[in-house]
Structures are given as C-alpha cells and as structure tokens.
Amino acid sequence: MLQASQSPRADSARRTTVPERIAEWAARRSAAVAVVDEHTSVTYGELQQRVDALADRLRQLGVRQDERVAVYLERSVDCVLAAAAVLAAGAAYLMLDVRQPTAWTRLLLDDSAARVVITRPELWATTGVEGLSPVDVTAAQRPLLIGTPARPSEPVPDDAVAYLNYTSGSSGAPKGVLVEHAGLANLVDWYLDRHQVGPEDHLTQLARPSFDAFALEVWPCLAAGATLHVVGSALLTAPAELRDWLCRSGITTTFVPTPLAEQLLELPWPDHGCLRDMLVGGDRLTGYPDAALPFRLHNNYGPTECTVVATCCEVPPGGPPDEPPPIGAPIPGVLAYVLDERRRPVADGEPGELHLGGVGVARGYLGSPEHNQFWADPFRTEPAARAYATGDLVRRAPDGQLHFLGRVDDQVQVRGIRVDPGEVEPVLQSHPTVRRAVVIGRDRQLLAYVTARDGSVDPVALRRFLQARLPDYMVPAMVVPTEQLPMTEHGKVDRRALAQLPLRQPGAEPAPEPVDEVERALTEAWLEVLGATEVNPHDNFFEIGGDSLRVSRLVGRSRHRGLVLRPDDVYAHPVLRDLAAALREQRRTAVPR
Known part of the structure; x- marks a missing residue:
C-alpha cells in the first residue's frame, strides 16, 4: 500500500550541490560551451567567472544563507548565470516573470522580503519598483588571467534553501514554496542517472524562469557539463519550426510542457536524429505516442512543493486509447502514499489522495511552514521527516504505476500551472x-x-x-x-x-453563418481549439479564451483544413472575420509555383 522506488537516504552524508558541480566542470572543461541563446554564448570558464563575480557582489551587499534574491530578466544566458550566482552565494533565487503585471511583481517582492534584485538597469526601470538594491547582471564581470582556474564556489549546506517559487493559494494570495538544496541535488542525481546525460549532450531551456520547470531544465544540464540551449520565444508557438530547430541544433534531451508536447507528437519526425528523450509534464498527458517516433517519451509528475518531479514513467507507444498514460512511480528518494480522508493507506486499485514524502519535499511555505498540507510523515523513522498532501486523486495499479484521477479540491491546471x-x-x-x-x-x-x-x-x-x-x-x-x-x-x-451554463447570455443573437469556405474552415478550427460550441465572426480570439499555446494549436488545426496560417497572422488579425479576410488576400496574391 505504501510505495517508494528507492528509500530516501537515511545516512547523513552531504550531497554535492549544484554550485559545486558547475565549478568542477569549469575547472575541468573551461572552454566547453555551457549556455547559448539567440544572441550569445558562454563557456564554463566564462560562466564560473561571472557567477563568482555576481556572488561576491551579493555577499558585499550582506546577502546571507536562505535570504531571497530576485532575478528579473528575460530567458537568456544572463538569466541562467544570475540564478547560478544566487545559488553560489548560498542564497535562494526568486525568478520573476518580466511579462507579468507590475502589480504582481510588487506582490511577490513584498511577500518574499527580497532586498536585492539581479537585473539590467533599463529593464528594472520599466517596473517603477523602488526599495531594492539592483545588481546589474552585465556589469558584474572581472578579468580572468589566461590559465587561471575559476575560483570554486564556497560550499553551500544541502539544507539551505535553493529557490523560492510561488504557487496558487486558496486564501486569495500566492504561496511561496521553499525548496532546499538537498531536494534539488536529488532531482539532479535522478535526472542524470535516468537519462544518462553527459558533457557531449545538448539540452533545452524553454519554460518561463518563474516556473519550477526551469530548475529541471537548467541544473541537471550544467551539473553534467552539457550545453544548455535557450530556445527562442518565437519557436514556442510554432510546433513544426520547434521540431526543425530541435533536429538542427542536435538536441539530445528536452523538456516540453505537455500541451506543446502533444502538438509536437502529432508531427512527422525524421527517422534519424540526435533527440533521445522528450520529457513532458505540467498537465495531464492524454494519449500514447506513435510507434514511429524516433525518441523515448517520459511522463513526469510533481507539484512545486516536491522539487519539480516526484513520479515518472516512460510512455510506450500504442497504449489503450480509452485511458490516459499513468504518471508513473516515485523517483529515487521519493515515497508515494495513497491515503483516504483520514490519511490511512488504501488498497491498490482504490482511489485516494496522493501524499509524497522523502528528500524532495520542500521545507514548507514562506511565512507558514506548518501549513496543514505539510505534515509529519508517520511512515518514516527519521526525525522531522515531512510529507506533503498533493490534493491529487490517484489510484495505484497492480504494476505499481500511479494513475491520475482528478483533484480533491477546486484547483485547475492552466498551461501546466496549478491555479x-x-x-x-x-x-x-x-x-x-x-x-x-x-x-x-x-x-x-x-x-x-x-x-x-x-x-x-x-x-x-x-x-x-x-x-x-x-x-x-x-x-x-x-x-x-x-x-x-x-x-x-x-x-x-x-x-x-x-x-453547464451557456457561455453566451440568454437572448444573445445567434452567430451568423460563415460567408465562405475559408471562414467556415477557420470557424471549425476555432471551435476545436477553444473547446467552444459557438463563435461569432466578430469575436476576438484572445478575448474568448485564446492564448499563445492555443495559437499554435490553431495553426495546426487550420493547416489540417487546407489553410496556410502562421502565428503572426493570428496576432495581427485576432478577429475571426478579419483573419479570414487576411487569408483570402494571401491566397489572392500568392505567387504560383
């Protein structure tokens, strides 16, 4: 009734933290490329040089262990090295999303009590936020003499907080989750062992830095001495172009949020490529892969409160069409309990709430570590062992695989984020x-x-x-x-x-019929992508449920109907009738081949 793929470590041996692993690769392979984005790249030697400089600057500002340091940068090389510098300084990073409203940024900064933010002056000025000490990520560099080894990062206790990540809270305010270095190191150990990542590999970073998947993408890669590729933003709404880029860039292992991954899985792939493993997570995987895919598909599950990944499985091709794939079994160092309302184990096959234990369980919520979702683990003998009540309803199959059934509360998964x-x-x-x-x-x-x-x-x-x-x-x-x-x-x-209520007000005028086959095909694609029963030709895609992920789905569904649609077309013409008119004009002016 209780399950662990491997018992959490009972010994007191200290884990090697992420900053130490990066410093080791900087000493061994200083000229190897560590991180590359659309505009620049850094070697491991250059990365460590800048990490040390930023970490020194943070210490000069009095930053201490467990203190939160904000990072306000776009996805980039600079963003990665800023987070690495916070870890090296023994502090905890808080990644802020530059695309979110300033009011939200202020709320997180106030709650986290961050004193320092790593950013660029011109970018930080756009927020109008005052009261923090900004550190310019581009200025914190120092010359390194040729042949001089990068200075190793100072050891960080594995029970120190590595990062603070906010998740949704029913009280009306977000909850800050404190994740420790030990849990992060366990995640890295599992990842490198399972996917056999080494210095010759190429991995991707495409999640928003404010999402906890950032830790899954970045730290195993750099801890393995591999090369991290920051994916261009334009590719995230264009599945076919993203597939081509993955193949062209020699990517060997990638994490892709489930909604985007499902679109990639529908595409044809070249028979021979470098990609070995695609990891998905953040939402329910609804189907099994085609047998023709030239790489392995891995379904990952894990709440923010349990260091990104708690369970996983390789998804074989050709599974039952009437049942989604399982969420897998616990990764090493994690225990999974399926319990009833009184937190007693249920029999295999019976539904129950999933509780997680082990080294991956976070310290707790900032300001309320004794929140009732974190509780003393009665199934372990280690002092202060914690368990976390996920709120997810599951059942365990006879083969030990966990199957997700739903939520025990009203939380909703939106684009891979619990809300x-x-x-x-x-x-x-x-x-x-x-x-x-x-x-x-x-x-x-x-x-x-x-x-x-x-x-x-x-x-x-x-x-x-x-x-x-x-x-x-x-x-x-x-x-x-x-x-x-x-x-x-x-x-x-x-x-x-x-x-069950209709999405339009009673008495509203029925939607007029499409004026031609282009508008009819486009209407059908909108209905399918938005999950709606009716759309009006004058509806704005982004005002009735459309977003960037649905734009990419719309592009694919439209092409299935013979319409040549690009993401830019939707952003330029978000009203259905205007978009149809733009497509007709493109057809009229297209140069025959």
Missing part, C-alpha cells in the same frame, strides 16, 4: 461593477461568472482589469455575465451547475 480559483475571485470582485464572481475550471481554462452590482458588466473591460493585476495564466479565458448564480440546497454556489 486556485479562490485566488482570482476576490480580484474580480474588487471591480466596482461586480457584485459576485465565481471562477471555475473547464477544458483546461478558467471561466468567470459574474453578477452586476448595478446595471450591466463589460466582460472585455473586466478581463483587461484582471490583466493589469494578475499573471496571464490566472486571467479567465471568458467572463460570462449572468443574472444570478445557481445555488445548492445548502446555500452554496453550485459550481457543477455553473459549468
């Missing part, structure tokens, strides 16, 4: 026109139902109001006005009944 609707509702209700707001999950997106305080509400204006205050993944795809919210017999909002 608690209770965090969105109070922000929406703060708008002066809204009397009551309820947010639910439906088809991998958030929907908001609102009642008006006086008169009516403007759904478009409400979404813009939220976009100025919340990260993009927390903004509901649609805001649906309704005269009243359905209630249960106990006087609570009936969320199940809400999910």
Whole structure:
C-alpha cells in the first residue's frame, strides 16, 4: 500500500550541490560551451567567472544563507548565470516573470522580503519598483588571467534553501514554496542517472524562469557539463519550426510542457536524429505516442512543493486509447502514499489522495511552514521527516504505476500551472461593477461568472482589469455575465451547475453563418481549439479564451483544413472575420509555383 522506488537516504552524508558541480566542470572543461541563446554564448570558464563575480557582489551587499534574491530578466544566458550566482552565494533565487503585471511583481517582492534584485538597469526601470538594491547582471564581470582556474564556489549546506517559487493559494494570495538544496541535488542525481546525460549532450531551456520547470531544465544540464540551449520565444508557438530547430541544433534531451508536447507528437519526425528523450509534464498527458517516433517519451509528475518531479514513467507507444498514460512511480528518494480522508493507506486499485514524502519535499511555505498540507510523515523513522498532501486523486495499479484521477479540491491546471480559483475571485470582485464572481475550471481554462452590482458588466473591460493585476495564466479565458448564480440546497454556489451554463447570455443573437469556405474552415478550427460550441465572426480570439499555446494549436488545426496560417497572422488579425479576410488576400496574391 505504501510505495517508494528507492528509500530516501537515511545516512547523513552531504550531497554535492549544484554550485559545486558547475565549478568542477569549469575547472575541468573551461572552454566547453555551457549556455547559448539567440544572441550569445558562454563557456564554463566564462560562466564560473561571472557567477563568482555576481556572488561576491551579493555577499558585499550582506546577502546571507536562505535570504531571497530576485532575478528579473528575460530567458537568456544572463538569466541562467544570475540564478547560478544566487545559488553560489548560498542564497535562494526568486525568478520573476518580466511579462507579468507590475502589480504582481510588487506582490511577490513584498511577500518574499527580497532586498536585492539581479537585473539590467533599463529593464528594472520599466517596473517603477523602488526599495531594492539592483545588481546589474552585465556589469558584474572581472578579468580572468589566461590559465587561471575559476575560483570554486564556497560550499553551500544541502539544507539551505535553493529557490523560492510561488504557487496558487486558496486564501486569495500566492504561496511561496521553499525548496532546499538537498531536494534539488536529488532531482539532479535522478535526472542524470535516468537519462544518462553527459558533457557531449545538448539540452533545452524553454519554460518561463518563474516556473519550477526551469530548475529541471537548467541544473541537471550544467551539473553534467552539457550545453544548455535557450530556445527562442518565437519557436514556442510554432510546433513544426520547434521540431526543425530541435533536429538542427542536435538536441539530445528536452523538456516540453505537455500541451506543446502533444502538438509536437502529432508531427512527422525524421527517422534519424540526435533527440533521445522528450520529457513532458505540467498537465495531464492524454494519449500514447506513435510507434514511429524516433525518441523515448517520459511522463513526469510533481507539484512545486516536491522539487519539480516526484513520479515518472516512460510512455510506450500504442497504449489503450480509452485511458490516459499513468504518471508513473516515485523517483529515487521519493515515497508515494495513497491515503483516504483520514490519511490511512488504501488498497491498490482504490482511489485516494496522493501524499509524497522523502528528500524532495520542500521545507514548507514562506511565512507558514506548518501549513496543514505539510505534515509529519508517520511512515518514516527519521526525525522531522515531512510529507506533503498533493490534493491529487490517484489510484495505484497492480504494476505499481500511479494513475491520475482528478483533484480533491477546486484547483485547475492552466498551461501546466496549478491555479486556485479562490485566488482570482476576490480580484474580480474588487471591480466596482461586480457584485459576485465565481471562477471555475473547464477544458483546461478558467471561466468567470459574474453578477452586476448595478446595471450591466463589460466582460472585455473586466478581463483587461484582471490583466493589469494578475499573471496571464490566472486571467479567465471568458467572463460570462449572468443574472444570478445557481445555488445548492445548502446555500452554496453550485459550481457543477455553473459549468453547464451557456457561455453566451440568454437572448444573445445567434452567430451568423460563415460567408465562405475559408471562414467556415477557420470557424471549425476555432471551435476545436477553444473547446467552444459557438463563435461569432466578430469575436476576438484572445478575448474568448485564446492564448499563445492555443495559437499554435490553431495553426495546426487550420493547416489540417487546407489553410496556410502562421502565428503572426493570428496576432495581427485576432478577429475571426478579419483573419479570414487576411487569408483570402494571401491566397489572392500568392505567387504560383
């Protein structure tokens, strides 16, 4: 009934931390390329030189062990080395998303109590945030004499906090998760052993730095002496182009968020290439790969509170079409318990909540380490052993594989990120026109139902109001006005009944028929991608649930219908009828081959 692929280490031996491993490669292979992006690259020697300089600067500013240091940079070589410098200084990095609203950035900085931020002056100036000591990532360099070895990083205790990552909270405020070096080192050990990554390998970085998958992409790669490729942003919405780039760049191992990976898996791949392993995670994998794929597919599962990955499995081709692939078995150092409501083990095959134990379990939430999701692990004898209640409902099959069944609460997975609707509702209700707001999950997106305080509400204006205050993944795809919210017999909002309500107001004019075959094919593609039952030719793709991932799906679905559509076309013409007109014009002016 209790399961671990390998018991957590009971000895007191200290783990080799990530900064030490990077320093070792800088000494052994200083001329090898460590990180490359669209504009520049650094060798391991150059990386260590700049990491040491930044770490020294942080120490001069009085940064101490476990103190949080913010990083405010785009995905780039500089972003990676800034995070590495924070680790080398013994502090904990907090990666901020430069694309999110300033109000959200301020909220995270205030909660984290960060005093220092690594950034570029011109970029930081755009936030208008004051009160922090900015460290210029481009200025913190020092000359290194030819033949002089890079100075090794000072040892960091493996029980020190490595990074702070925020996840959604039902209280209306995000929760900061404190992940320790021991858990990060365990993740790196597992990754390198499972995927046999070495100095000749090439890996990718494509997740937002503010997502915990950043740690999975970056630290195993640099700990192995391999080369990390920061993927260009334009490729993240173009699956076919991303496939071509992976092949052309000689990538051997890559992590891809599940929604994007599922689009890659639908594409034809060359028979012979360098790619050995594709790791997916962040959302439920809905199907099995084709037998013709020239690489292995690995399904990873893990909450932020358990250092990115807690369970995994290789997904074989040709699995049962009526059941999604499992989320696997625990990785070494992690234990998985399937428990009932009273936290007692259930029999294999029975549903229960997944609880996780072992070295990967985070220290706790910043400011509330005794939160009831973290609890004393009664199944282990080590003092202070912690377990984490994931809130995920699973069952364990006879072969030991865990199968995801759903949530025990209202949390929703949006673009690979857990979002608690209770965090969105109070922000929406703060708008002066809204009397009551309820947010639910439906088809991998958030929907908001609102009642008006006086008169009516403007759904478009409400979404813009939220976009100025919340990260993009927390903004509901649609805001649906309704005269009243359905209630249960106990006087609570009936969320199940809400999910059955139409997305258009009663009495709204039915959508007009498409004017031609181009508009009809485009309408069908929109319906499929958005999971909607009706769209209007005057609808704006991004105001009825569209986002960057759905843009890439729309491109693929449109091509299946004979339309030559590019991501840039959707951004330039987000209204359906305008987009159809643009496609007709492209056909008219296309040069015959």
